[in-house]
Amino acid sequence: MSLKPKPVTVFGVPTDVGAGTRGASMGPEALRVAGLVEALASRGVEVADRGDVAGPRNPWMPPVEGYRHLDEVVAWNRAVMEMSAAELAAGRMPVMLGGDHCLAMGSITAVARHCRAQGKRLRVLWLDAHADFNTSAITPSGNVHGMPVACLCGLGPDALVNLGGQGPMISPADVRQIGIRSVDPEEKRLVREHGLDIYDMRYIDEVGMKQVMEEALAGIDADTHLHVSFDVDVLDPSIAPGTGTRVPGGLDYREAQLMMEMIADAGGADSLDVVEVNPALDKRNRTARLAVDLVESLFGKSTLMRD
Template sequence: MKTISLIGAPTDVGASVRGAGMGPDALRVAGLVEALEARSLTVIDHGNLHGPANPWLEPVNGLRHLKEAIDWNQAVYNAVEAALAAGQMPMMLGGDHCLAIGSISAIANHCRKVGKKLRVLWFDAHADSNLSTISPTGNIHGMPVACLMGHGPKELISYGAHTPAMLPSEIRLIGIRSVDEGERRFIHEMGMQVFDMRYIDEHGMRAVMTSALEGIDADTHLHVSFDLDCLDPAIAPGVGTAVLGGPTYREAQLCMEMIADTGMLASLDVVELNPALDLRNQTAVLAVDLIESLFGKSTLVRLKD
């Protein structure tokens, strides 16, 4: 039996629109704790972290709300580090995706301490690989992958006193369909493995997930960073940066079930839920449904081959 440590991070300091800060409580309202407990999991809900308010200012030197993003990520880093040290599975409830800098930095540091390999599955409509010098907006939720690779403000790339937190070989980007030209060059230079929507269309989600999960074993810490705008907005309207043409409900369920089949899931981010743009908490309810599948709820009726 696993113990899940729920860590709410209610902020939208890295985002382009207001509202993601309400995401953690929307997930709770949608029955997240009860759904996890129904899977025979022990849940410790630590409530919400505290951090600076969103000042909603213009970018400075290509970065919006840098000080606030640093502080929020430090709070997330500390909470995730504490959960891992206690032998618990951290589940960070965002908030915007810039918070994955703190979350994954703590996880990567834990992996170095215990001698485990790291594999990150990054589900997102966006590549999140911008730099301050190329970002069209300065929004830090468009930069966490680059920061985790060691490219960004020094305060955002050195949590745990280790830079870079993550290597390009340790991440798989899935569902990508909105990429700035500068990001495209960065991704190619770094050699990251990207399964964009055209690749998914051409090869199918089963082949994508088989490849993304290849090589995972008992010595691997598997982390899922799940941006809800990865999903098609027809089924997940409650996000701040919706992009048409994302995975369907069935494709998303297959992703979650194949991850669950590995038995290796060790930590999770759920981010960019924006209740202000949702319809009767529809996206939060869907997120809880998919999280249940990550922990073993399956539509499978036939016996496995």
């Protein structure tokens, strides 16, 4: 399958409102400094950087009724949803630069609505160390960046579940999670109960990335919209230190490259999130530069002699 030659819109979302550590708000600029827009343009992609969407400041408060900064999280996600929806309607591919991973609620809500309107099926690849399937009942922190998949699947506060109209926006059957290695005990129970399709690090170790990607991409066709939600903490901290929720034992460089190359081989993504880059915790913008390298592979740059 060849890559879809769709024009791309990049936009930043400079907030860490859903996170437990400050600094992801600087992620969009770190990715720009690392040359993300130029890297896509050099691949022949027609790319426009729309700048950053606007939203409220991060108040950095403790949880209220199980959620930290819920009003601010809703406001930022609404801004993401509106920007993503406008670009999808214009026939462009939205690339959201986060910010923390709670922002995927806005981008995926827009994509899910777009798929319904177009009569397309949705496949979400969730590349992450965490399942992000927490609810306020099972997480003491109240950090909403641990809840986006649950909210999208209908488990969460009304303001997020129904962000784009009557939720849930997606079904667990739409999601494939890759690289998972940190799931809370009660979250494990919820994940099993809802039948989430998880390719954890043990499974990747056992069968290899090639088989994992073949399984995760199985059934994708011309009527499928593929959304890739790329949290840089899916990568091992030894190669990607600049993120707020580091978990040892993540993807190495070759596994991550193969994952992105196989997505490109399958036709590429139709929308993309790049989130949780935290330059305050990084070394000389190393994590953002690696993220740009991997996004290039997602857009068809092969590290092998196959071009």
